[in-house]
Amino acid sequence: MGRRKKRNKNRGSFRFFLCVAVAALFFGAGYYYHNDVECLEKALGQIFVEETEAVGKLSAEEVDMAECLPRGEGEIVRHRCYVLGYSEEHEQALWVYYSPSLGQGSGKVSRTDDFRRDPAVKTGSADPADYKGCGYDRGHLCPAGDMTSSSEIMSETFFMSNMSPQVPGFNRGIWKRLEEQVRTWGVRERVWVVTGPVFKDSRGEIGENKVTVPGYYYKVVYSPSRREMIGFILPNAKSKKSIVDYVVSVDSVEMVTGLDFFSQLPDALEDRLEASADMKKW
Secondary structure (H helix, E strand, C coil): CHHHHHHHHHHHHHHHHHHHHHHHHHHHHHHHHHHHHHHHHHHCCCCCCCCHHHHHCCCHHHHHHHCCCCECCCEEEECCCCEEEEECCCCEEEEEEECHHHHCCCCCCCCCCCCECCCCCCCCCCCHHHHCCCCCEEEECCCHHHCCCCHHHHHHCCEHHHEEEECHHHHCCHHHHHHHHHHHHHHHCCCEEEEEEECCCCCCEECCCCEECCCEEEEEEEECCCCEEEEEEEECCCCCCCHHHHEECHHHHHHHHCCECCCCCCHHHHHHHHCCCCHHHC
16 A cells, blocks of 8 residues: 555656646747747837737748848838838838738728828938828828738828828829739738839929929839749829739839849849749739
């Protein structure tokens, strides 16, 4: 009987230590997962704060993609849902970098429409008053419709640093259709987008801050999973054409903007992808 008691006692001790070990492993994994997510959010410029679940699912390659910012001029300004390169000369972003795949999340919040100055721009951003009575829309670069996971993330898309003067028929027509197409791709798979103005054939300036009215706009979309890239250049004008008519190679976008997109990719891959202009692959 004494030996049996001792055996049961040892078995109980073993079970106790096994439970402790499992608990330690569980909480330890949670600790490291939490730390990984925190590090990832920092790498993303503290964006997607409410997308912890989605962020935690990013592969190592996608983590690298989160910091694959365009190379060129502009003050880098980071928000939770996008990063941009701000031009003091033109009082708008030269490029905005984001992923609609992460910004949408599982929520569907309504537009906040709280247009306001961007306090993160050191040189001072444009002001909503610059657009008053000018005849141009405050056109989003990072679309509000791509950032519906929370009202805070949605609200950040209404900073004036994310706005550019767009012809109403363009903003509410062909540009909107292109945004919707990119959003569809973002639901299907993780894509990364760079978008912004092209100052060739600019239409002058508006407002006290002299915001440049671009002649064109561009979008560059990259799918890491399928190794495909596509570019678009559209005139800042109303159009009844299909978005397919505005497909160009990413090389072409780089030529007109002076920016270097996805330069962190291996040279051979970057050269091949940036030379493509085939929407059929999408």
